[in-house]
Amino acid sequence: MWDTLVHHRPFRRLWIAATIDAAGTWLLVMAVPLHVYTITGSATSTGVALAVQALPAVMIGPWAGVLIDRWPRRIVFVVANIVAALGVSVLLPATTADRIGFVYPALVIENIAVCFLRPALQATIPATVTDQSTRASANALLALSHSVLRICGPLAGTYLTASGWFAAAVAVDVAGYLTAAAILATLKITPVAVRGDDQHPGTWTPALTALLVSSWLYWTANAALTALLVPFAVDRLHGDGQTVGHLITGLGIGYLCGAAASRSLLLRRPARNLIAGSYALVGLSFLFLFTAGTMTVALLAITVAGIPGAVAGVATTHHVQSSAPPEALGRVSAVFMTSDAVAAVAGALAAPMAVAVAGLPAALIMLSGAVLLAAVSAMNQPGPRRWPVRRRSGSVRRP
Incomplete structure (x- = not known):
């Protein structure tokens, strides 16, 4: 690498x-x-x-x-x-x-x-x-x-x-x-080569559309759970601001490990399975995190969640770069960035609503389940499932 x-x-x-x-x-x-x-x-x-x-x-x-x-x-x-x-x-x-x-x-x-x-x-x-x-x-x-x-x-x-x-x-x-x-x-x-908008009939393929939907759902649930991290740390873990800092640091360490491992995974796993599997592992880790009764279990769970979280981000970026036409890649990337921003706002608004309706413990479980729902959505993506992989001999293995 x-x-x-x-x-x-x-x-x-x-x-x-x-x-x-x-x-x-x-x-x-x-x-x-x-x-x-x-x-x-x-x-x-x-x-x-x-x-x-x-x-x-x-x-x-x-x-x-x-x-x-x-x-x-x-x-x-x-x-x-x-x-x-x-x-x-x-x-x-x-x-x-x-x-x-x-x-x-x-x-x-x-x-x-x-x-x-x-x-x-x-x-x-x-x-x-x-x-x-x-x-x-x-x-x-x-x-x-x-x-x-x-x-x-x-x-x-x-x-x-x-x-x-x-x-x-x-x-x-x-x-x-x-x-x-x-x-x-x-x-x-x-x-x-720059072409007019009317000459981009294939810019938004079904695969990109499905990826955008699953990505939006994933980041909306993430944003909502992030908004509830402080209440969780205070009410369930009986912690304070320092506890939140430890959890965020653990997540960052997990992201670091996942980023280091993402290259080899990108070259070995089908695109759809890698993204869906990463979402599923994040969702399961969140379920362990937000049902934890001790700081040790919570810290371990959020650190583990960061590993597939980083892999999902790298895999999504790589998939977009491989699927969108080069002359339209700027606008496709911008739409994904906008979708993430909208997800951040939607998640921040959804979090207090979920707590008001179901209470904090149930809201945390439901939102973790939404991450698993994003995994199911990602698994149903159409289109290519594997990226070309260059072997050491120089040959290329295709789907």
Whole structure:
């Protein structure tokens, strides 16, 4: 897997830039809400800051995908990174309660840029890494680096903010976006043929549609369970904020292990079975987690859940890249990103409703069952079930 970084120079530059972008994002993901709450003492202001981050993906995500497919992707990368840097820099004046208004436009501008950056990355990987086996390694490497950052980034960001160094965290993120723009400005990306929308009758295949449905159901249930993680830790485990931190760290470690294992699984298992099996294992792990009566069992269950969770994410990305036409990959990736954002909102709204109707214990079990339902939906996907696998001899095994 690591040979891809050593021997594939274009992907190495893309990976470095994407990792730098992600580092800044994870650094601020908890730092911004903590900063807002620290200077305002308002839970409402903190909640608005979190909601604003998801709004651009819901509102403009699909349109961003269309533009990504029409514009040179290197230009998209450079401009979007510069815009994101400018947006994040608007956070710097938000140092007192009467200047908290700077936070919201800053988050909107940054996340509009992210609406272009993420789908552009997914659309560029197949053009940069054409071999299926090498692409599996590339996707696994991206997932691995992001898994490390999702553990370390929030911890570093909250530490800096709690120590009064929020401006330093912002400056690191700004520098990261600008550095990524400089790296990607020299990246050679093979252009794809651009055709009109009316010439894309096969863009949304039944396989992609079924994958989108199962993915949306999976992430909606995940978002709802995430919203109920704190009540679960307090009511069932009799813990506190530190308990939640331990659970999130365990999940991150599981993601790290799953990302490391995903490459070999991608090359050995049918696409439909890998995604469905991962969803099922996550659902079963959640059932163990949310019926646990001790911290030890809960920590073990959530760590195990992270392993197939990471595999499911990598497999979905790889499947989309392999199934969508190259000239439409930007818009397809953007639709999946928008679907994830809508799922986050839907899950956050569904969680308190489920608790109000059935109570916390039953709601946790029902939502874990919804993850298993997503596994059943994924198993019923039509279309190709296996990706080409390159053997050491150079031959290619096909479905």
